[in-house]
Amino acid sequence: MCLGIPGEVVEVLSDRPDLAMVDVSGVRRAINIGLLTEDPPKAGEWVLVHVGFALSKIDEAEARSALEFLESLGQAYADELAALRESRIE
Amino acid sequence: MRFVDEYRDADKARALAARIAALCEPGRQYRFMEVCGGHTHTIYKHGLEDYLPETVTLVHGPGCPVCVIPMGRVDDAVHIARQSEVILTSFGDMMRVPGGEGSFFDAKANGADIRMVYSPLDALKLARQHPDRHVVFMAIGFETTAPSTAMTVLRAAAEGITNFSVFCNHVTIIPAIKAILDSPDLRLDGFLGPGHVSTVIGARPYEFIAAEYGKPLVVAGFEPLDLLQSIYLLLKQLSEGRAEVENQYRRVVPWDGNPVALRAVAEVMELRPYFEWRGLGFISHSALRVRDTYAAFDAERRFTVPGVRVADPKSCQCGEVLKGVLKPWECKVFGTACTPETPIGTCMVSPEGACAAYYNFGRFTRSRVKEATAR
Ligand code: SF4
Numbered sequence: 001m002c003l004g005i006p007g008e009v010v011e012v013l014s015d016r017p018d019l020a021m022v023d024v025s026g027v028r029r030a031i032n033i034g035l036l037t038e039d040p041p042k043a044g045e046w047v048l049v050h051v052g053f054a055l056s057k058i059d060e061a062e063a064r065s066a067l068e069f070l071e072s073l074g075q076a077y078a079d080e081l082a083a084l085r086e087s088r089i090e
Numbered sequence: 091m092r093f094v095d096e097y098r099d100a101d102k103a104r105a106l107a108a109r110i111a112a113l114c115e116p117g118r119q120y121r122f123m124e125v126c127g128g129h130t131h132t133i134y135k136h137g138l139e140d141y142l143p144e145t146v147t148l149v150h151g152p153g154c155p156v157c158v159i160p161m162g163r164v165d166d167a168v169h170i171a172r173q174s175e176v177i178l179t180s181f182g183d184m185m186r187v188p189g190g191e192g193s194f195f196d197a198k199a200n201g202a203d204i205r206m207v208y209s210p211l212d213a214l215k216l217a218r219q220h221p222d223r224h225v226v227f228m229a230i231g232f233e234t235t236a237p238s239t240a241m242t243v244l245r246a247a248a249e250g251i252t253n254f255s256v257f258c259n260h261v262t263i264i265p266a267i268k269a270i271l272d273s274p275d276l277r278l279d280g281f282l283g284p285g286h287v288s289t290v291i292g293a294r295p296y297e298f299i300a301a302e303y304g305k306p307l308v309v310a311g312f313e314p315l316d317l318l319q320s321i322y323l324l325l326k327q328l329s330e331g332r333a334e335v336e337n338q339y340r341r342v343v344p345w346d347g348n349p350v351a352l353r354a355v356a357e358v359m360e361l362r363p364y365f366e367w368r369g370l371g372f373i374s375h376s377a378l379r380v381r382d383t384y385a386a387f388d389a390e391r392r393f394t395v396p397g398v399r400v401a402d403p404k405s406c407q408c409g410e411v412l413k414g415v416l417k418p419w420e421c422k423v424f425g426t427a428c429t430p431e432t433p434i435g436t437c438m439v440s441p442e443g444a445c446a447a448y449y450n451f452g453r454f455t456r457s458r459v460k461e462a463t464a465r
Contacts, residue, residue, distance in 0.1 A: 003128050003312065003442075004234070004286050032211060034241055035351045048289065048342065051181070051231075052209025053238045055348060056289045062341050069313045073135065075450075076441035083182055089211035 004048030004055055005070060005080060006063035007031065009041045019090070024049060025067065025081055030089050052089050103141070106318040111143050113325040120146045121277060122324055123414055125267060126284035127154030127442025128312050134444075134451040136314045142321065149276075149414035152266045152370060153284050155231040156183045156440035157412060159259055160368045161402065164189025166395035167228050167257055171202040173393060177220065178204045178257075179213035180228040186439050190400035194228075210242035210256070217246070217254035226389045229256045233290040236260040236378060237351035240358040243380070243387045257389040258379050261365065263287050264295050265376035271303050275415055280324040282317065283309035285339050292347030293337045300333045311339040358384050368402065368436055369409025408435035411444050418448040425449060 007022035018034040020041065032053045033041060039057060041047050046063040047054035058066070070077040114120065124130060130150045133139060139148055152158055164187055171178035171194075178194070185194045185206060198204040203223075207213050210227050217225035229239040239256055246254045263284060270276060283296055288309045296307045306327040310320035320338045327334060337343055358381060365377030380388035402408065405423045410416035418424055418437065428434040430446050437443035441450075 004289070032209075032238075032241065035237055035348060035354070037350050048286070050234050050286065051238045052211045053241065055234065055237070055286070055351065056342055056344075058342055065313060069132075073131065073441070076131065079182060079441075083206070083208040086206075087208035087212050088215065089209055090215060 003070065003076075003080070004050050004066075005077075005084075006046055006058060006066045007049045007054075008063070009043050009045050009047060011043055012040070020054070022047065022049060022054070024084060027081060027085050029084055029087055032089065052087060102315060103318060106315070106322055107141055110146070110318065110322050110325060113322070113329050114143050114145055115329070118145060120279050120325065120328070121149050122146070122280050122282060122321060123149040123151045123270070123278050124282040124310075124317075125151040125153040125263065126282075126287065127157070127440065127444070127447075128285065129282055129310065129317060130154070130444050131442055131447045132312055132314060132317060134447040137451075138314060138317060141318070146321065146325075149278065150411065150444040151270065151414055152367065152412045153232065153263065153287070154412075154437065154440050154442040154444070155235070155261065156187055157408065157436040157443045158261060158266075158367045158370065159184070159187060159230060159436065160366045161188065161190045161400035162366070162398050163259055164193065165191050165400060166397060168192070168194065168197040168202065169396055170226055170257060170389055170393045171197055171204050173224075175222075175224045176203065177216060177223050177225045178202065178228060179207045179216060179225060180204065181208075181230065182206045183440050184228055184230060186433060187436055188433060188439075190398075210239050211245070214242050214246055214251065214254055217251055221253060224253045224255070224392075227254070227256045228259070230259045232261055232263050232284075232287045233355070234286045236355045236359065237290060237348070240354040243358045243384055244354065246387060247384065252386065255387045255389040255392050256380065258359065260359065260378040261367065262361070262376055262378065263291070265373050266367065266370065267296075267299065269370060269373045269376070270413060271299065271305070273413060276413060278305065278414075279328060280305050281307040282320050282324070283307045283335075285309065285311055285343065288339070288343045288347065290348050290351045293335050293343060293345050294347075296335045300335050304333045306333045307335050309335070309337045309339050309343055311342065366399065367412075369412040403434055406435040408437045408445075411435075411437050418445040421445070
């Protein structure tokens, strides 16, 4: 819960500028980007996601190494992804 | 040394280890606290301690949000969940945390409607779908999750939703660090500052640790190399007689944090005069509650909670573990009566808890167990 998980912004929803479709390890879900209004992420950019909210923008290299690290954690990351898979925020 | 073989940047790690060793003054003992449970996880998972000189000890801190929730608050939440109209929602991490009268899982088995959610926004969605029920979100966590709760309350208010509230248990990291600095039974030489908490609060709030307590703090990333690099930076400061706040995780953590997130939290929440932390006792101004303006979204005002203080089980030594006074394996019930399947204390529940991390990955540090049992 405390560890942010990196995701790639696929699309910012035009009717809901506070939501973006984000791809996290192949799981594509709506994520709230309302905490990044000072520098809103665009499609193709990477964000760190915490409990449904993007908390910061990161570059792709950081995203890749963070993902590799999370994957090395095994179960803890699998649980987080499983939880994300159930999420349907709007 | 297993970690070195497994890790892709083995050469860099080896070089850092050598530089760390070179900075240690002969005969001097160094004790650094990693505040964040995510760091604890990395340290055990990669066996980082085996990789440091014997004179450098890493002390685990209180930065595991699930671990610090006192039993009484779990019981209060279960009490709310037992109201027939209520659906209690919670992060999965919280489900197995034992209260005085059992965990959320136990309460669910006994008929309470308790559901796991990934995000507070999922809880809000549940409220929209069930206008005849009242959905309570069990809000826990440090500054990494408080903005999400705040944003969800703001959204609920904007939509005029009346059947949603939060049971607010958000805690703040700075007062906990201060309590540890003021605690007489602990001598520390410096801190590894939390990574993702700092994306919200920035590095600036740690400055008093250097200025008033004369201890260095390095905000650190989560990977093994980040932690080694940060330990190196701490030792470098000590060897040069400096005590400063440094930011090793600059690629993610801005010095001033995330101002939008801080504003959202300040809009919806205010500091409580005091809050009980499991194992650490009452710490003043260390937690958040919902402001009067948003009283309609405050479960504590909508439902009367028993608010009973429940003492931790006698055998449980989580307090000592959370303060870094004891190592997990020094707790008498570690791995015997207390395991991740049947946790007695909270540190065994969350993957960020020191006991769970050690239990799962302890194979890397067997040498240390031998050391401890020989004592
Ligand atoms: S082993 Fe269990 S009871 Fe002992 S400190 Fe760890 S979590 Fe607490």
